[in-house]
Each structure stands twice: as structure tokens, then as C-alpha cells.
Amino acid sequence: MSLLIIASVLLGIIVGKMGILAGFIQYIDLISTLALNLLLFSVGIELGRNKEIWQRLANYGWRIILIPLGVALGTLLGSAFISQAIDLPVNQALAVGAGFGWYSLSGVLLNELVSPELGTIAFLSNVFRELLAVIIIPLVALKFGSLTAVAPGGATSMDTTLPFVNKAAGADIALMAFISGATLTALVPILVPLFVNWPL
Amino acid sequence: MWTIFMALILGALLGWSNKLPGIFYKYTDKITMVGLMVLLFSMGISIGNNDQILKHLNSLGIKALAIATFSIIGSVLVIWFLQRKIFRGGEN
Incomplete structure (x- = not known):
């Protein structure tokens, strides 16, 4: 499964680099959007079928919001922790981390607000987060318990990494992953500029 | 963004209604996997093209x-x- 994913991305990079399917490039956005919608449609069907999920969610109540806040806190602690070792100011490392895997937006934001260099780091870092999440979600769910499967994907837990959470941890955790991902997605455009303008 | 929510909600409502033919559920896994591969392939192209x-x-x-x-x-x-x-x- 992971091999299939890596192969898909690598094949895409090679195709993009070689300029094969050059006429196809302009349709990437449309195709990605369609694929994403198809993906979420089928995940939605799975969620809707499992009616006991909603019952369980109601039992969690307000505590559900602690999940995205916990993912955000852990991400920022980890980013701050490593900032000195990679020679980045703490606030810049936090801004990159606060992309939560949403590489397109965080890359563009930091490219505009700071420098193309930080924009590239943000883009790559959040691409890596998504790729690493896909690989590590099954392991994390197995070793640390099913709830931790919502953590690696960050904001991508609502779309691209959601199927992996669903597979590794079950549909009820996938619902929490979606809620967590949606909340984190909303936080990205708020936190990234905030950290950039935070003098440290 | 909103179309994503709508796709998810529409899927959830259809799943909830139990009105889809049983054979459909056999293919949701495959649809998910194909959709994902298309997505990752497209992401690769975006990277390789830049x-x-x-x-x-x-x-x-x-x-x-x-x-x-x-x-x-x-x-x-x-x-x-x-x-x-x-x-x-x-x-x-």
C-alpha cells in the first residue's frame, strides 16, 4: 500500500519533470479536486453507514475539541524543539509547523510574508508531513493506540490522510480525524501569519 | 473547500439512508484507493513541474x-x- 503511494508520487514527479503530458498540467487542479471529492464522498458513505459512530461522538461531547488543540500543541512544541538544530528562528519554525500539512497554503503564505526560502521549506515540510503520515499512521495506531492515528496527518486528516486513519484505526476515529483536520485547516491561515509577526 | 464538505455530507447522507444497493459498498474501498492514487500522482506532477x-x-x-x-x-x-x-x- 505504502509502496503504491510512493510509486504514485515518484511517477508524478518524473512525469512532471520530463514534461510528458504537458497538456495535462493545466487539468491537475481540476483532477485533484475531482479525486478529492470522490474520495470524501466514499469516506462519507462509510461514515454514514456506521451509525454507532455518531452515538459515540455524542458521548465524547466537548472533549472532541481537545484533539485538534492537542495536535496543534504537539506540532508547535516539536517545531520549536528542533528550530535551533536546523538554524531557524523559533517563530519561523513555528510558522512552518503551523502549516499542519497544508503545504499549498503555508508555502504560498510564507513565500509572500517572509522569503521564497522559507516558503519552500514550508511547502516541503508539509509535503513531508503528509507523506510521512501516510507511512506512519498504521504503525502509530498499532503502537500508541487508535486515537493517536489522528495526529500525524494534522490538517490533512480531513482529506488525503483520512482514508489511512479509517483503515488503521476504524471509522469512529476517522470521524474524529475529520473534525480535527477541519479545525486545524481553519487554524493554518490564522497561526502562520501570527508566528511570522511574532518577534522572537 | 466547500465542495469537499458537500461531497462528504452527501456521501454520509446516502450511507445513512441505506438506500444504496449492497454491491456499491463492495467498491467504496477500491474507489477510495484509485482516488487517492490520482491525487498523489497529481501532487507528484506539481512537484516535478516546479x-x-x-x-x-x-x-x-x-x-x-x-x-x-x-x-x-x-x-x-x-x-x-x-x-x-x-x-x-x-x-x-
């Missing part, structure tokens, strides 16, 4: 990988802590 990213891949890649790795470690640890302290009742 010279700036490829040029900076080595020099900036290490920093990016470090932040991604520690973001994941940090968030897993915090959620692990929450699972033990707060979500015990809901865990399996």
Missing part, C-alpha cells in the same frame, strides 16, 4: 524533513497523553 522546488530540494529538504518529523512526534505524544488521561473511556 524547477524551484527541485533546485532547492537538497539544501532546504533537511530542514523541512526535521520540522515535519518533530511535528509528527510532538503531536503523537500529546494525543497519546490525551488518550491516556481523557479519552480512556472511548478507547476500544
Whole structure:
């Protein structure tokens, strides 16, 4: 499964680099959007079928919001922790981390607000987060318990990494992953500029 | 963004209604996998098609990988802590 994913991305990079399917490039956005919608449609069907999920969610109540806040806190602690070792100011490392895997937006934001260099780091870092999440979600769910499967994907837990959470941890955790991902997605455009303008 | 929500909600409503023919459910896994591969392939093309990213891949890649790795470690640890302290009742 992971091999299939890596192969898909690598094949895409090679195709993009070689300029094969050059006429196809302009349709990437449309195709990605369609694929994403198809993906979420089928995940939605799975969620809707499992009616006991909603019952369980109601039992969690307000505590559900602690999940995205916990993912955000852990991400920022980890980013701050490593900032000195990679020679980045703490606030810049936090801004990159606060992309939560949403590489397109965080890359563009930091490219505009700071420098193309930080924009590239943000883009790559959040691409890596998504790729690493896909690989590590099954392991994390197995070793640390099913709830931790919502953590690696960050904001991508609502779309691209959601199927992996669903597979590794079950549909009820996938619902929490979606809620967590949606909340984190909303936080990205708020936190990234905030950290950039935070003098440290 | 909103179309994503609508796709999910529409799917959830259809799943909830139980009105889809049984054979349909056999294919949702395959549809999910194909959709994902298309998505990842498209992402690869976007990366491969951007010279700036490829040029900076080595020099900036290490920093990016470090932040991604520690973001994941940090968030897993915090959620692990929450699972033990707060979500015990809901865990399996």
C-alpha cells in the first residue's frame, strides 16, 4: 500500500519533470479536486453507514475539541524543539509547523510574508508531513493506540490522510480525524501569519 | 473547500439512508484507493513541474524533513497523553 503511494508520487514527479503530458498540467487542479471529492464522498458513505459512530461522538461531547488543540500543541512544541538544530528562528519554525500539512497554503503564505526560502521549506515540510503520515499512521495506531492515528496527518486528516486513519484505526476515529483536520485547516491561515509577526 | 464538505455530507447522507444497493459498498474501498492514487500522482506532477522546488530540494529538504518529523512526534505524544488521561473511556 505504502509502496503504491510512493510509486504514485515518484511517477508524478518524473512525469512532471520530463514534461510528458504537458497538456495535462493545466487539468491537475481540476483532477485533484475531482479525486478529492470522490474520495470524501466514499469516506462519507462509510461514515454514514456506521451509525454507532455518531452515538459515540455524542458521548465524547466537548472533549472532541481537545484533539485538534492537542495536535496543534504537539506540532508547535516539536517545531520549536528542533528550530535551533536546523538554524531557524523559533517563530519561523513555528510558522512552518503551523502549516499542519497544508503545504499549498503555508508555502504560498510564507513565500509572500517572509522569503521564497522559507516558503519552500514550508511547502516541503508539509509535503513531508503528509507523506510521512501516510507511512506512519498504521504503525502509530498499532503502537500508541487508535486515537493517536489522528495526529500525524494534522490538517490533512480531513482529506488525503483520512482514508489511512479509517483503515488503521476504524471509522469512529476517522470521524474524529475529520473534525480535527477541519479545525486545524481553519487554524493554518490564522497561526502562520501570527508566528511570522511574532518577534522572537 | 466547500465542495469537499458537500461531497462528504452527501456521501454520509446516502450511507445513512441505506438506500444504496449492497454491491456499491463492495467498491467504496477500491474507489477510495484509485482516488487517492490520482491525487498523489497529481501532487507528484506539481512537484516535478516546479524547477524551484527541485533546485532547492537538497539544501532546504533537511530542514523541512526535521520540522515535519518533530511535528509528527510532538503531536503523537500529546494525543497519546490525551488518550491516556481523557479519552480512556472511548478507547476500544
